[in-house]
Amino acid sequence: xxxxxxxxxxxxxxxxxxxxxxxxxxxxxxxxxxxxxxxxxxxxxxxxxxxxxxxxxxxxxxxxxxxxxxxxxxxxxxxxxxxxxxxxxxxxxxxxxxxxxxxxxxxxxxxxxxxxxxxxxxxxxxxxxxxxxxxxxxxxxxxxxxxxxxxxxxxxxxxxxxxxxxxxxxxxxxxxxxxxxxxxxxxxxxxxxxxxxxxxxxxxxxxxxxxxxxxxxxxxxxxxxxxxxxxxxxxxxxxxxxxxxxxxxxxxxxxxxxxxxxxxxxxxxxxxxxxxxxxxxxxxxxxxxxxxxxxxxxxxxxxxxxxxxxxxxxxxxxxxxxxxxxxxxxxxxxxxxxxxxxxxxxxxxxxxxxxxxxxxxxxxxxxxxxxxxxxxxxxxxxxxxxxxxxxxxxxxxxxxxxxxxxxxx
Amino acid sequence: xxxxxxxxxxxxxxxxxxxxxxxxxxxxxxxxxxxxxxxxxxxxxxxxxxxxxxxxxxxxxxxxxxxxxxxxxxxxxxxxxxxxxxxxxxxxxxxxxxxxxxxxxxxxxxxxxxxxxxxxxxxxxxxxxxxxxxxxxxxxxxxxxxxxxxxxxxxxxxxxxxxxxxxxxxxxxxxxxxxxxxxxxxxxxxxxxxxxxxxxxxxxxxxxxxxxxxxxxxxxxxxxxxxxxxxxxxxxxxxxxxxxxxxxxxxxxxxxxxxxxxxxxxxxxxxxxxxxxxxxxxxxxxxxxxxxxxxxxxxxxxxxxxxxxxxxxxxxxxxxxxxxxxxxxxxxxxxxxxxxxxxxxxxxxxxxxxxxxxxxxxxxxxxxxxxxxxxxxxxxxxxxxxxxxxxxxxxxxxxxxxxxxxxxx
Numbered sequence: 001x002x003x004x005x006x007x008x009x010x011x012x013x014x015x016x017x018x019x020x021x022x023x024x025x026x027x028x029x030x031x032x033x034x035x036x037x038x039x040x041x042x043x044x045x046x047x048x049x050x051x052x053x054x055x056x057x058x059x060x061x062x063x064x065x066x067x068x069x070x071x072x073x074x075x076x077x078x079x080x081x082x083x084x085x086x087x088x089x090x091x092x093x094x095x096x097x098x099x100x101x102x103x104x105x106x107x108x109x110x111x112x113x114x115x116x117x118x119x120x121x122x123x124x125x126x127x128x129x130x131x132x133x134x135x136x137x138x139x140x141x142x143x144x145x146x147x148x149x150x151x152x153x154x155x156x157x158x159x160x161x162x163x164x165x166x167x168x169x170x171x172x173x174x175x176x177x178x179x180x181x182x183x184x185x186x187x188x189x190x191x192x193x194x195x196x197x198x199x200x201x202x203x204x205x206x207x208x209x210x211x212x213x214x215x216x217x218x219x220x221x222x223x224x225x226x227x228x229x230x231x232x233x234x235x236x237x238x239x240x241x242x243x244x245x246x247x248x249x250x251x252x253x254x255x256x257x258x259x260x261x262x263x264x265x266x267x268x269x270x271x272x273x274x275x276x277x278x279x280x281x282x283x284x285x286x287x288x289x290x291x292x293x294x295x296x297x298x299x300x301x302x303x304x305x306x307x308x309x310x311x312x313x314x315x316x317x318x319x320x321x322x323x324x325x326x327x328x329x330x331x332x333x334x335x336x337x338x339x340x341x342x343x344x345x346x347x348x349x350x351x352x353x354x355x356x357x358x359x360x361x362x363x364x365x366x367x368x369x370x371x372x373x374x375x376x377x378x379x380x381x382x383x384x385x386x387x388x389x390x391x392x393x394x395x396x397x398x399x400x401x402x403x404x405x406x407x408x409x
Numbered sequence: 410x411x412x413x414x415x416x417x418x419x420x421x422x423x424x425x426x427x428x429x430x431x432x433x434x435x436x437x438x439x440x441x442x443x444x445x446x447x448x449x450x451x452x453x454x455x456x457x458x459x460x461x462x463x464x465x466x467x468x469x470x471x472x473x474x475x476x477x478x479x480x481x482x483x484x485x486x487x488x489x490x491x492x493x494x495x496x497x498x499x500x501x502x503x504x505x506x507x508x509x510x511x512x513x514x515x516x517x518x519x520x521x522x523x524x525x526x527x528x529x530x531x532x533x534x535x536x537x538x539x540x541x542x543x544x545x546x547x548x549x550x551x552x553x554x555x556x557x558x559x560x561x562x563x564x565x566x567x568x569x570x571x572x573x574x575x576x577x578x579x580x581x582x583x584x585x586x587x588x589x590x591x592x593x594x595x596x597x598x599x600x601x602x603x604x605x606x607x608x609x610x611x612x613x614x615x616x617x618x619x620x621x622x623x624x625x626x627x628x629x630x631x632x633x634x635x636x637x638x639x640x641x642x643x644x645x646x647x648x649x650x651x652x653x654x655x656x657x658x659x660x661x662x663x664x665x666x667x668x669x670x671x672x673x674x675x676x677x678x679x680x681x682x683x684x685x686x687x688x689x690x691x692x693x694x695x696x697x698x699x700x701x702x703x704x705x706x707x708x709x710x711x712x713x714x715x716x717x718x719x720x721x722x723x724x725x726x727x728x729x730x731x732x733x734x735x736x737x738x739x740x741x742x743x744x745x746x747x748x749x750x751x752x753x754x755x756x757x758x759x760x761x762x763x764x765x766x767x768x769x770x771x772x773x774x775x776x777x778x779x780x781x782x783x784x785x786x787x788x789x790x791x792x793x794x795x796x797x798x799x800x801x802x803x804x805x806x807x808x809x810x811x812x813x814x815x816x817x818x
Binding site: 051052053054055081083084085086117118119120229230308320321322323325326328329330331333334335337354357358359396398402 | 460461462463464490492493494495526527528529638639717729730731732734735737738739740742743744746763766767768805807811
C-alpha cells in the first residue's frame, strides 16, 4: 500500500522545482506563469498526450524528445497554450534550449508544456529572459513544489499536488505529482497537465506501460465539460535514486507495487481536478455496478457525469434521477432499463430514488441534504453482469458560464 | 418551391386542433397541458422516435399503433413525460382510449406523446376528465393550432409552429407543424416533439421514407445541450384531401416536391428549437465546407455546436476561435488542422479569425459587434474535399443553469 506524504514533485530524491512570474500572463504580474522541474541525474521518461487532432506545438516537440525514453527536466508555462499559434514549434524548441542551457543538459532532454489561450503567439522572450531567475529559484523543498504547482494554474482555484511513498525491495520509493486542470477536462485527457517525478529505478518500457495503465483508470475517468484540449499532457520522470532493483518486467513484484502507488497518486490528482471544475460547487462520484464489462460500466458512468442536465440538477441539489437514467440510455450501451436502481449518497446519508427502472417515493428533505454536500455519489446498479467502474465529474454553475464567457481578456 | 403560410397544423385541409389546461401541470393552472390534433378522415402516418435505450411508455404504444401505417389523431400532454413512471403503458393506452371514444375512432388510430418530468405517475384521470372539453374545443383555425402549440410547451419560451404550401399535380398541397423542444435537444432527437399534418395523398411507405430523410437533415442537426431524451417523437399524418395523384414511389415528381416542402418546414421548426434552447440568447449556425463527405462535415459541425466552451464563448461574444478548432479536433474526424479557416459572421458583418490553422489579427470591436447579434454564424472551411453541412445550436447562459438546477419543483 502506498501512503500519502508531503513534498509534491520534490518528495522523491534528487528532484528540484521552481515556479515564478516572467510575464507570459500579462494581466496579472503577481501570478506565477513558468514552472521548472529538474532531476539531478538523467531519468527514464514517458508521457501520454491528448487525442485531439489539433495538437499544440509542445506536444510535437515532446514526442521527438521522448523517442529515446530519457529526459532530465520539464519546463511549463501557463497563460498561453502555444497551440495554433505563429512560430509554435520554434518557440517550444526555444523554451527547451533555454532550460537546457540553464541547467546544463541536452535540449532533447527537456520536455515542454504550455496551457492557456489558443492561437496567440507565445511570449517566449519573457521565458528566455526569466530563465536565470527560474534557475536560481530551483530547490528541493515542499515550497518549491508548491510554487511549481501554482505556476501551471490557469482558471484552477486550488493547486493540485500530491505525493506517495511505497516500499520496493526494502527501499523507500517516492512518487510526487503536480497537476492543473479545470475547464475542458474530459475522458481522454481534456486540458490537463500532470507532471510526476519518482526516484524508482524502472526501465523506459515499464514506466510507459505503468503510465498508460494508470491514466486509463484515473485521468481518463473524469469529466468537467466534455471538451478535450489541444495541450493535454501527463508525463513522468524516474531517476532511479531510490536504489531498488530496476523494474524491467510486468511480472516483478516491484512493478505491481509501483503501479499501485502511481494509481493512488493519479486518482488523487484526478479527483482534485474534477472537484475544481470551473465554477464547480460539487464533486460528483458516479459508481456503476452490475455491468456486463468494465468498459460498459465506464461508458455509462462517463455519460452520466458528462450530462449537462445531470450536472445542473446536482448544482440545484435536485434529486432528478430521471436525468441519470436518460444519460445512461443515450450512452450507446445496451441494458435493461427495467432493472436499474439509483441511489444518491453523501456524508449526509443515502436516498434510494429508483428501483426496477421506476421512481420510488423518497424523503425530499433528506435528498436535499444529501445533495447539498460537496462530494455527492450517484450509485447505479444494473443487472447485466458483475463489472463495475467509478468516474468523477462536477456540477455546472453560473460561474462556469461567467469564467468561460470571456476567457481571452 | 414551398412557400410559408399561416395556420400551423390546421393549414392542411381536414385537420382540426385544440389545446387546453386539464391539470397535468399542477403548479400553473393557466398553462395549457393537453393538445389534440384530429383528421376528418383516416390518414397514412409515420413517426421517428428517440434512440435512447430508455424509452417512454407512449413511444412503445405508438410503435404498436403505427404497425399498419394508419392513424387519425394525436393526443399529447406536457408536464409529465410518462417515462420510467408507474403504470406507464397502461396510462398511455388510457389516453388513446379516451381520445378514440371522444372522436369516434379505433384506439389504435390514436398516437400519444408526453413531455415533462421523468419518473412520476401521470395524472391520466385529469386527461380523461378533460376530454369532453378538449373535444369541444376542436376546430380548424390558426387559433386552434396556436392553442395546441402552446399546450405542448414545457420550458420553451416561444411556441414553434410553421406551415408551407406547394403544388403537386396542379393541386395545392399544404403541410403544417407544431413542435416543442428546448432543453435536451441534440442530434438524434433530444427531447423534442413535432407533430406534422398534411393533406397530401401519399402511401405509408413513402411518407415514412420522406420523414426519415428530412429528420436527418433538420432535427438531427441541432443541439442544445447534448442530452437526448426518453420521449422524442416526430410524427406526421397525411389525409390525402388535397386530391393529388397519390405518391407511391420516390421517382415521382410529386415525391420530390413533397420532400422539399417537408424539409423547408422541418428546418424552420428545427431552427426555432435551437434558437429557443433553454436560456439561450443566440442561435449558432455552424457551416462546414471543404469536408471529405457530408457525414464528416456533419460530425465536425455537431462537435462545434455541442462544445460547451464554444457555447460559453458565444454567450460572452468572445471570438475565441481556438475553441472551435479544438472542438473540430476532438470530433473523431481526421483533417489537416493547418488548412482550416474560420470566420464569424452575422448581420453586423464578417470577421475572419483563422487561416491555415493560425490566428489572424482581427478587429476585436467588429468581432464583438458580429457576435452580439442574435443569429451568429461560424463558417469553417477545410481542404479535404467538396462536401458541406450546416448544423444549428445555441449558446449556454446563466439562465440555462437556473432553469435546469431545480426543474422538478
